Amino acid sequence: MADEPQKNKPGMLEKLKEKSLEGMDKVKSGYAVVEDKLLYASVQVRTGQVRIIPSFLGQVVAKLSYGDRVRVREKKGNWTRVTLPEAGADGWMHKSALTKKKIVLDPGAADVQEEATSKELALAGKGFNEHVEGEFKARHQDFDYFMIDRLEEIVVSQEQITRFLKEGGITPKEDKPFSPEGGVQ
Template sequence: MLRFSRWYHFVPKRRRALFLTLLLLAVAGIAYAAATMNVISENGVVRATPDSLGKAIGTIKYGTPVSVVSQNGDWYQVSISNTSGWMHKSTLTAKQVLMKSGTSDAQTAASSGENQNAAFGFTKEVEGQYKQKNPNLRFDQVNRMEQYKIDDETKREFLNNGNLSLGKGGAQ
């Protein structure tokens, strides 16, 4: 009677070794792909804690791949060059980011600002349509507001003075 528990004895050693090698490479490739993400923010802020007002410990440039260590809600703990910190999911993507200029890839690559706007449903095309339908709106003022940068300490002070808390919402 043939025992199925020892099926591997009937497979030649070379085939067995090839199969195990391919299986190991496939598993390693999946693990690597799942654990690597790319920054889609112009300067992705890395924070000490998974909180939008956590202390900023550094920034990572657009397109830089990072290793994902763990996840806490909408926050990923990332590691790069022996440094670890937290980044919000809106600043990362599992997709490859195209960055090379002077190649055919460059014309299909979107800027970090375009990626962020598209994430919120507002692309250049949508903006153009909106401008056509609303010619009297002051888009120059919107563009100026987009340039404002408020530091974390000012945000914390505003929250404390108004007895406000961040809560668990999606706003950043």
């Protein structure tokens, strides 16, 4: 009798298995678990793009700044679905744009102390930063930072990339690892 409910729910075991794997994934990923097991991450690039689907081909629905904190909702391959705490907006970010650490943008003495021992904190502007670059430039006035600044201004849009692929007859195989057996499908 006791087995009855389980028999009626054939998917239960699978679900349980999924759940435990999910838990393991959380442990492995190392995302900070705080406040009722909510997971958070921070944007670790200058501009973080939030997309409507887990793909670079997805439309950008929001742009976040360095250090912005997001809530982690779901993971799919290299993509993380996040919600923005304030706006409540929802979308996908590539994992390379995120860190499990909390980024402190204007760190004070207490943050400095904590960072030395904690793995959950990163300080913005720490160490090699714009001040060091300024000093380095002053010492090497023949170095061409003007050119580097111009170089960084070249930005390619997603539309251009999509068109470039299409016009070149290039069909991406997203999320498929390289196979030594060959690429002929």
